[in-house]
Amino acid sequence: MLEKEQIKNRIETEIFETKVLVERYRELTKPIAPENAIGRVSRMDAINNKSVNDSALRKAELKLANLHIALSKIDDADFGICFRCHNPIPLGRILLMPHVITCVNCAR
Ligand SMILES: [Zn+2]
Numbered sequence: 001m002l003e004k005e006q007i008k009n010r011i012e013t014e015i016f017e018t019k020v021l022v023e024r025y026r027e028l029t030k031p032i033a034p035e036n037a038i039g040r041v042s043r044m045d046a047i048n049n050k051s052v053n054d055s056a057l058r059k060a061e062l063k064l065a066n067l068h069i070a071l072s073k074i075d076d077a078d079f080g081i082c083f084r085c086h087n088p089i090p091l092g093r094i095l096l097m098p099h100v101i102t103c104v105n106c107a108r
Pocket of ligand 1 (some may be wrong): 087106
């Protein structure tokens with residue numbers, strides 16, 4: 001089925017991009033240098049940035065996990081079916097967010 005190939009390609013691209021993101025956030029969330037090495041103010045900046053990057057990293061990791069789940073389920077009979085109301089999820093939504101398991105209505 002052409003649609004499925006399209007979705008698969010989209011998910012694979014998304015996995016690749018998310019992996020790059022995760023790598024970048026991991027780099028940004030490395031332990032912060034001691035105060036005497038970078039100065040007090042820039043260390044406080046670094047700590048603030050780190051907490052922002054930490055949550056971005058967690059989000060990216062979660063998305064990556066969901067994408068792998070989506071990819072592993074692509075051949076399932078219920079792929080693209082809303083987890084809650086069992087209506088088909090529109091292709092546009094799957095392509096935009098391949099890791100979602102609910103339709104727009106149920107995601108609210
Ligand atoms: Zn639904």
